Amino acid sequence: MITLYDMGPSSFPESMGGSPHVRKVIFTLNYKSLPFKITTLHFDSIEPTAKSLNAPPTTTKPDGSPKYTVPFIHDTRTGKSISDSFLIAEYLDKTYPDTPAVVPKGTGTLQLVFTDVVQRKMMCLMPVLMPKYEEWCSEELIESRRKVYGEVLKPPKISEEEERAVWESGRKTFGELAAAYVHSGNSVFVMGGDRPVFADFVVASMVVAIKVMFGEESEEWRDVVGWNEGRIGRLVEKVLGYPKVEV
Template sequence: MATISEPEIVLYDLACTKGVCFSPVVWRIRLMLNHKRITYRTIFLEFPDIEPTLKALGLVPSETATGSKIKYTVPAIHHTPSNTYIMESVLVAQFLESTYPIPPVPLTSDLGREIETISRGVVGPIFRVSVMPREIGILSVRAQEYFRRTREAQLGHGLEELLLQEEERWNGVEDSMRAVGELMQTHKADGPFVLGARPSYTDFFIAGNLQSARVIDESVFQRIVKYPGYKEVYEACLPYMEKKD
């Protein structure tokens, strides 16, 4: 076992000027670590440093079903007792759940899959127009250059142009946002989480996205949590958000 001075996990996270976690996918893993009370320390990486750092650790991106490789990304972890390095949130979550099964965190469920799938189609586009262009405001000058160059190449236009679509996009998802929130409250009689009394990975998926929005821009966060369901899950996960750095 690792000693007290040597955390069991080294977590590679995305750096920002606020000195706290803001990546939604890293937050999913932080929430698992905090819930399971696994000791860890964080190494924050600037956007341009992610690939060279993870390459140097010997990590290799896995292949998708089509054979294309996923890029180097955080979260990545070093499990010090076994000297194991893992990258990508789903693979990290699977490792943590198998290695530290108590308390359990269900990684999937029929309801959870439905919520996550619909959320990616509904909330995902909102994050793209409301959060992405504001994200640059919490990055270092060096990371800003990388972020703007890579994201604008993908978009085919400037980041700020996304904000021109913001109100139209929000107006177009009102009903869908409420519908997803209602799904989150399916088991509210049993507890505040998606499956009732205990958190699942879907709760961490939801809370991680909301915490990301909150760190980047409080107004975007407040706009989302006005819909019933979102705030309830977020607040239920607050005890697992105390360690942010």
């Protein structure tokens, strides 16, 4: 049994995850049809839980000490714990070779570069996403964040004009991703064809938060589905079509 660790509790549906990085793993597991369960942790429970499972740190704190973050998984079949969404994807490819690979041989570096580009582009939407994100987090989750990181400044309010400018920036920024799909033809997947790779789950994990937080019928989401000549909306629809295997 695979257990995936996420932040929580929150108002985010379990099938979506409370973190875009966790979402990448959820989408990967769904695509591979691997059964799993999700366990949510407060911010102050992440490090001790990871250490108890021998899940490695993912980065370092400003003082140089190890920093533990979600997602990480524990697989009772192998007894192994893996941290970082990309490393988890590679582990699942290797450990469950009968499932479709999401990091085909020779594509790892390219996918990591693409992932970095997408995550940087997504930053332009933070002024409209962060206030919404705060609304979806439970008070106990926010309080646990205070214990670990201290008081976090609330995102400043922006005017309607500034909001429109942010969304327009997002549209233009994601339009620039079209160059990455130059060889994929009409496929919604970055490598073409009918099979996604990890990089596709990265894109979907970022933008699906807009659908969840603003609502499927919202003006914001109706606009986003048309980004990149409609590819973004079709990609999300395709990725969300891979069902979770019930435990």
